[in-house]
Amino acid sequence: MKTISKALLSTLALFAFTVSASFASSPEISNARIIQPPPGAKVAAAYFNIENTAADSLVITGANSDDVPMVSIHLSIVVDDVAKMLEQESVTIDAGDTLEFKHGSYHLMLMGLTEPLVSGSNLSFELQTSAGTFPIQIPVLSPDEAANMSAGTMDHGNMNHDNMNHDAKKKMKHGDHGKMENK
Numbered sequence: 268m269k270t271i272s273k274a275l276l277s278t279l280a281l282f283a284f285t286v287s288a289s290f291a292s293s294p295e296i297s298n299a300r301i302i303q304p305p306p307g308a309k310v311a312a313a314y315f316n317i318e319n320t321a322a323d324s325l326v327i328t329g330a331n332s333d334d335v336p337m338v339s340i341h342l343s344i345v346v347d348d349v350a351k352m353l354e355q356e357s358v359t360i361d362a363g364d365t366l367e368f369k370h371g372s373y374h375l376m377l378m379g380l381t382e383p384l385v386s387g388s389n390l391s392f393e394l395q396t397s398a399g400t401f402p403i404q405i406p407v408l409s410p411d412e413a414a415n416m417s418a419g420t421m422d423h424g425n426m427n428h429d430n431m432n433h434d435a436k437k438k439m440k441h442g443d444h445g446k447m448e449n450k
């Protein structure tokens with residue numbers, strides 16, 4: 268009897284471990300946004316923060332979207348005062364680290380756009396990584412909304428980005444997003 272319950276216990280423990288391990292390996296995406304490009308633009312950039320919550324390095328190898336003809340990982344750099352964008356085959360995030368895809372750094376380059384990106388809409392992406400493929404929804408923000416959002420992020424580095432991400436659209440629609448800067 269004792270042996271059976273021990274076996275059952277260890278089975279349960281193993282199950283619990285498996286479940287939490289599979290959650291832990293999903294990267295945390297926050298603050299995802301695409302800044303609406305000017306009318307007629309064929310390209311746009313997508314930004315987000317990605318936290319590698321797993322115990323192993325996470326390698327991002329690419330992204331795709333049914334909504335965008337071509338998606339590449341780019342890195343913006345400045346060489347001799349000239350801004351350049353370099354296509355990256357992959358980006359590695361160490362265990363526990365967060366990488367910000369942002370203006371002037373890593374970004375997803377959305378290319379071959381045939382229709383204007385409308386602020387308030389969401390584009391669906393799949394991120395290909397060493398830990399599998401993960402879906403991401405990225406909202407299109409007007410330039411004003413995006414400026415408010417990044418100002419808020421910079422002023423409040425400790426803020427829970429998840430909450431901000433979830434509330435951002437509603438807050439910004441009501442025009443009170445600027446409050447975050449004044450806190």
Ligand SMILES: [Cu+2]
Binds near residue numbers: 352376
């Ligand atoms: Cu680019």
